[in-house]
Amino acid sequence: MTNNFYEFLKLNSRQGLQILTSVVLLGSYAHGQQGSQGNTTIFGGAQMSFFANHDFVAGGGGAQPGVILTERQAGNFGILNFVGDNLTSTGASDAAYVDGYVRKYGSGQFVFPVGDNGSLGPFAASGDGTMGAYFRADPNTAVTSNLFTGSDYAALPNGGPFPTSSMGTNVEVVSTVEYWDIDGAAATPLTLTWDASSAIASLTGGQISKLTIAGWDGTSWVAIPSRVDAASVLGGNSDLNAGSITTVSPLAPDTYTAYTFASLVVPLPVTLTRFTATAETGTVLLSWSTTEEKGSDRFEIERSNDGKVWAAIGSVASRGESKVLVDYQFTDVKPAAGTNLYRLRMVDTDGTYAFSSIREVKIKGVMAIAYPNPVAERLLIPAHGQVKQATLTSLSGMRVLSRSSVSADGLDVRGLAPGIYTLSLTLLDGTISTQKVAVSR
Incomplete structure (x- = not known):
């Protein structure tokens, strides 16, 4: 036209x-x-x-x-x-x-x-x-x-x-x-x-x-x-x-x-040179290192037991712009019994992100068997569905609480005097795990 x-x-x-x-x-x-x-x-x-x-x-x-x-x-x-x-x-x-x-x-x-x-x-x-x-x-x-x-x-x-x-x-x-x-x-x-x-x-x-x-x-x-x-x-x-x-x-x-x-293709906001997951007493220690960070904002730690459904369990702030070796750590204080898969979600300042490779830790029995510790009101047990018997004893050996099953609401310790107690969990498979628990007010 x-x-x-x-x-x-x-x-x-x-x-x-x-x-x-x-x-x-x-x-x-x-x-x-x-x-x-x-x-x-x-x-x-x-x-x-x-x-x-x-x-x-x-x-x-x-x-x-x-x-x-x-x-x-x-x-x-x-x-x-x-x-x-x-x-x-x-x-x-x-x-x-x-x-x-x-x-x-x-x-x-x-x-x-x-x-x-x-x-x-x-x-x-x-x-x-x-x-x-x-x-x-x-x-x-x-x-x-x-x-x-x-x-x-x-x-x-x-x-x-x-x-x-x-x-x-x-x-x-x-x-x-x-x-x-x-x-x-x-x-x-x-x-x-x-x-x-x-x-x-x-x-x-x-x-x-x-x-x-x-x-x-x-x-x-x-x-x-x-x-x-x-x-x-x-x-x-x-x-x-x-x-x-x-x-x-x-x-x-x-x-x-x-x-x-x-x-x-979204370039990684960081150059990740190391990422490990190690079982420790009652916890899993995650460690990683970077040699270069540009526009990095934070590391979100995600966990899964099947590799399909992931949940964020914590976040670690980035150190900022860097071209030197920087080490990071995060402790999972509540790993589940069995397989625990971990990955890092590396988030850039503009909201873009990328995932690290996956690390696996297998836990026999219950590692972090209860939290919070110290506790004031309710002691929560992540693996409560696997518990056959739960007992709390004083340092003198006196049994102060006993339950044949535990719900998601945990154990009510509001009636106990402040002090150190021993929690003992017997699982359905016969595994017995213990943990020192501090009751405070």
Whole structure:
């Protein structure tokens, strides 16, 4: 579209005249729509223009409610134009969107109401003349449904397919769920959006800070500096289930052939040279050393008995920026009987993190059999479900408390005089463990 024609469109929009720039077939001549009973179709080489905001629920302006279908074939696009400054579209959903290409003319950020195969996949841009379509398809094949023929398109856009195994520096994994073809010469911030079906949690391993926009440069998927939007362009806060991410700097959409989500390789905030876990009397001592720390904030210690479910049991602050050997220690005072697995969650100052390797310690019987110590009210026993008999005796050998079973509430010692006592636990397997306990007030 020439600049003169664009000025003509803008002039007529100010006069309230809607222009259909070529033939649009409606009603009984429309093809079936994905997930909708909408019946507006824009065939190859044809265009339709809205000069005002559009509501996909109500329709209007020459379009029926629901899906608007446009031809996707390269070199023979059907295009829906939004012409005007700061236009919006409302009511878009998985059953009401533009299945194909949308172009915007004018200033202001515009959320492109594009979708494919029954899924809404909006993106946002502000550049005048930006055009794009959403593909709910694996970039490795780049094939989506052709509703005009009832078959599939060949790989789209030109240059596809886009193998996700070809990745640039620091790209860890590329989405196989979806991608966008976005075109335009004017530099603009680009924003991609996601919902639960985009599987961002799986893509990033649950670390949204690893999410980035990636662009296909002709040979590989390249990470484009991007930042997750605290407030999504679609409303609400961005999280792993729904949100948006925007390029840090404007770029011409024509720079890349296709766009999608990727997960970044996050460098370790520290250089970890040693990590050990050693059983000691009633405890497990964890020790580790670093030789370099940059942007490190803390070490969170996590424990598991099966390697699947992990729980944080403590945290040790980082010493800060360092390029020398630094030693750390943490004591687990309540290890469980049996297998104890430990790992470090090394957290950076910006919230990114990485895990250390796993260390295993096997405990026979009950090591840290009771806590707190000293105790004022209740003596808690981590392995209470394994206890067959629990007794407390004074230093003179007098039994002052005896229980045939112990609950999660532990032993009530409020009636005992302050002093040193011996706790003896007999487990169901016959193991007997003892521990000195100080009762204080």
